[in-house]
């Protein structure tokens with residue numbers, strides 16, 4: 200194996216992109232978070248004080264970082280779907296809808312539950 | 316005819332000068348100088364009313380030379396020369412003394428000393444005008460014929476437009492084919508026309524024109540003469556030479572693309588290509604094929620690394636390409652949109668430092684986001700790493716959009732978005748003597764006001780030989796060069812500054828020192844009454860005066876800055892100014 204410019208990554212954790220996951224989420228296409236401007240309103244307003252900031256979660260989903268999504272299954276299920284964030288998001292991201300579609304994915308892929 | 320009656324006009328510049336220099340006091344002292352027949356202080360000499368006052372004064376007192384002590388000549392030399400002309404004077408018997416930038420603005424803390432310095436400067440100006448001679452602009456005839464060097468898009472477009480205007484053109488291209496870089500590209504932003512088709516279209520048109528002569532495998536080897544009338548020697552293939560006369564020259568020799576050093580972002584490993592290499596691959600890919608292959612392998616994911624060879628840190632040394640290459644963000648985003656069109660299932664990752672799809676090209680970026688391209692932002696200090704294993708490339712990037720976490724992606728192809736670098740064109744630069752900027756590209760006189768002219772009169776630069784430009788910018792600058800050429804040639808003549816060197820045949824001993832010193836080949840040898848002496852070709856001389864200190868016999872000097880003028884100025888500067896310390900009679904009376 201030949202590698203270049205590795206100095207910057209020494210001893211640091213690496214998140215791997217999973218193209219299959221990426222394509223699944225793309226194909227589902229209910230998930231839309233590209234509009235997020237990283238303002239943090241959703242985090243400030245969330246009554247559950249969820250550990251993982253929605254915008255971080257969305258970024259993980261967007262770039263296909265499946266491992267990060269799976270690490271945060273509990274957080275994803277802590278959401279009340281109260282839509283406080285969605286009402287206040289200046290970029291019009293369908294936050295609650297996104298969480299819902301993520302749960303569909305996890306139900307299917309992690310818990311083996313399917314709709315049919 | 317030297318000057319005997321001088322008028323001195325001191326400007327207050329609305330306080331810019333008079334707040335720090337005692338202008339009225341200066342006028343009183345200057346009025347005492349021998350040969351000064353008139354002196355006046357004005358609030359704004361450059362205003363219409365101010366100029367009118369001066370003109371009336373000159374006519375009324377029959378003055379034959381003037382000094383204006385005001386701002387920098389950079390600002391108003393032209394204004395006051397024209398004023399002198401309207402008053403019936405020779406415009407070269409006018410001297411501008413810089414009382415603002417070189418006196419009031421520099422010495423805001425001590426009015427008395429500033430006034431003393433002002434007195435010295437004005438005295439020197441008087442000395443210069445006193446020893447001035449009337450000069451006439453040099454008038455040169457122009458030939459309605461242009462040489463275009465480089466038949467890329469910029470050069471070909473220039474040739475066609477000149478031909479439209481009725482000016483005949485010789486186009487020389489050093490390669491066997493025309494089209495430059497553009498002929499290599501497929502669909503180009505912003506309208507997705509194929510590069511090679513654009514080239515074909517211009518080439519066909521070019522060959523139809525009677526007044527355009529296209530020569531390939533051709534290069535310029537010698538240039539002589541001057542603006543309006545250059546003699547050029549052209550080499551075709553290895554052994555064929557011919558000469559030509561042209562009125563001006565347009566240089567459109569383009570750029571080169573940066574080649575990464577071996578190992579830079581994995582360059583040299585399989586699956587790692589530059590943007591130009593990838594674009595050539597795409598240009599050869601059939602639109603209907605619905606897939607892209609590289610080395611017979613179908614591509615499912617592509618990672619673009621931006622700013623390779625551009626925006627380099629100056630710590631890398633003098634050769635660092637510190638500038639942004641301008642075209643590459645838009646070209647890459649456009650390319651990824653093309654890829655999406657061919658095969659929508661390909662995953663595309665963009666690793667950028669800043670996205671600079673400026674102006675209308677922003678829409679290309681929006682489109683690529685909508686089409687699912689993913690963007691990751693890296694910092695200059697943490698460049699992405701690239702490796703190759705098991706037939707795939709792996710790229711790791713510290714992504715500031717994901718909280719500076721390291722993100723790893725596997726891809727079939729890594730595209731290094733390489734920038735534009737100056738073309739090595741030593742011979743051409745030597746022959747034409749076009750100055751080269753810090754970044755290595757050809758330099759214009761003024762980026763805003765004279766964007767295609769060079770310090771070599773009659774030699775224009777156009778297209779990407781000036782610096783990174785996309786196609787429409789390259790063509791726009793070539794159109795500017797066409798306009799400048801046509802304006803010059805259709806008028807039939809040019810007027811040039813007469814401030815050139817001149818040899819005193821009595822003093823010259825022909826030692827050849829001035830010839831060695833002159834960077835413009837403006838000195839030649841001639842014979843007067845069996846005596847060999849130096850002679851200046853006024854049209855070639857730039858009046859830089861490098862020859863003046865080189866001459867051991869003080870035989871050569873620059874008109875308007877003659878040895879007599881300069882030494883009398885030095886004497887005047889050195890004269891006593893203590894008089895400023897004393898009170899004037901008027902002050903004595905009032906106190």
Ligand SMILES: Cc1cc2nc3c(=O)[nH]c(=O)nc-3n(C[C@H](O)[C@H](O)[C@H](O)COP(=O)(O)OP(=O)(O)OC[C@H]3O[C@@H](n4cnc5c(N)ncnc54)[C@H](O)[C@@H]3O)c2cc1C
Pocket residue numbers: 464465466467468469470487488489490492493494495496497500502503504505533534535567568569570571572590591594642646649738740743777778779780784785786787789
């Ligand atoms: C990968 C890539 C993709 C691009 N995509 C786009 C795009 O999509 N849209 C867009 O607008 N722009 C694009 N560009 C930019 C575009 O290619 C340039 O703007 C354009 O080629 C500039 O044209 P030019 O005539 O100035 O220079 P060039 O194309 O470089 O032509 C210069 C010509 O001069 C000749 N020459 C050089 N030296 C001499 C000499 N001494 N004597 C005689 N002839 C000489 C050369 O052989 C060449 O034929 C892209 C550039 C690159 C690298």
Ligand code: SF4
Pocket residue numbers: 234235236237238239240241242253254284287288289290291292294
């Ligand atoms: S409120 Fe909307 S835009 Fe702001 S961080 Fe949350 S999802 Fe993004």
Ligand code: SF4
Pocket residue numbers: 621622623625626638639640641642643644645669670671732734
């Ligand atoms: S145009 Fe974009 S890729 Fe090219 S040098 Fe500038 S910022 Fe980098």
Ligand code: SF4
Pocket residue numbers: 818822823824825826827828829830848849865866867868869870871
């Ligand atoms: S340097 Fe002076 S003396 Fe020598 S050739 Fe030139 S003008 Fe004549």
